[in-house]
Amino acid sequence: MLKKGQKLNKYQLLELIGEGGEAQIWRAVDTFTNEELALRVIHQHHIRLAPEITSLFLREGEILSKIDDPRIIKIYESNVAVIDEKEYYYHAMELVHASDLGSYLENNKPGWQESLRIFMAVMKTVVFLHEMDDPILHRDLKPANIFLMDAGDVNSPTQVKIFDFGLARREFEKTITAADAFRGTLKFSAPELRDVGGKASTASEIYSLGVT
Numbered sequence: 001m002l003k004k005g006q007k008l009n010k011y012q013l014l015e016l017i018g019e020g021g022e023a024q025i026w027r028a029v030d031t032f033t034n035e036e037l038a039l040r041v042i043h044q045h046h047i048r049l050a051p052e053i054t055s056l057f058l059r060e061g062e063i064l065s066k067i068d069d070p071r072i073i074k075i076y077e078s079n080v081a082v083i084d085e086k087e088y089y090y091h092a093m094e095l096v097h098a099s100d101l102g103s104y105l106e107n108n109k110p111g112w113q114e115s116l117r118i119f120m121a122v123m124k125t126v127v128f129l130h131e132m133d134d135p136i137l138h139r140d141l142k143p144a145n146i147f148l149m150d151a152g153d154v155n156s157p158t159q160v161k162i163f164d165f166g167l168a169r170r171e172f173e174k175t176i177t178a179a180d181a182f183r184g185t186l187k188f189s190a191p192e193l194r195d196v197g198g199k200a201s202t203a204s205e206i207y208s209l210g211v212t
Contacts, residue, residue: 002088008081008090011030021046038093042089042090044088060078060091061078121159146160147161147162148160
């Protein structure tokens with residue numbers, strides 16, 4: 001179990017700021033530059049139960065490291081650190097001080113104008129990903145994977161950051177492996193993705209956006 005003060009390569013853990021079934025999120029500091037960032041570290045037990053998760057995790061790092069856009073969480077490095085003969089896979093990533101859309105909706109009841117602003121901001125980000133030279137499908141769009149940077153500020157357009165590209169793939173990828181089996185969130189996934197051999201597309205992304 002990781003503890004405050006431990007180091008993963010050049011990153012020192014400062015504070016546990018989030019935890020889910022797959023990973024922990026730590027506020028950390030780069031001991032070379034003294035800059036603070038977020039470190040997302042896969043749970044050891046999750047790797048034991050689903051070893052293919054490491055390939056998905058590294059693919060997420062590869063995809064996001066090539067995207068330089070303020071609407072997408074920036075990953076600076078994807079790597080593995082060894083502590084006491086245990087491997088810890090991590091992303092060193094942008095530290096965001098914001099609420100995710102899911103948490104925001106649980107605690108607020110936005111009116112139609114704010115709801116529209118949020119929807120348009122997310123839609124434009126998804127369109128950006130789909131219109132890249134090498135289009136990217138997120139494959140797990142949902143409120144928990146969308147950060148709101150200025151929710152409630154009626155004087156400026158809502159800024160969002162999309163997070164968690166662990167299931168992402170380029171639209172025209174042909175190879176399907178066991179790691180690419182359905183792993184999305186059922187509630188937000190298009191019906192065709194729940195079938196054996198169902199493939200993600202821009203249409204299924206639009207479905208997820210609408211449900212979100």
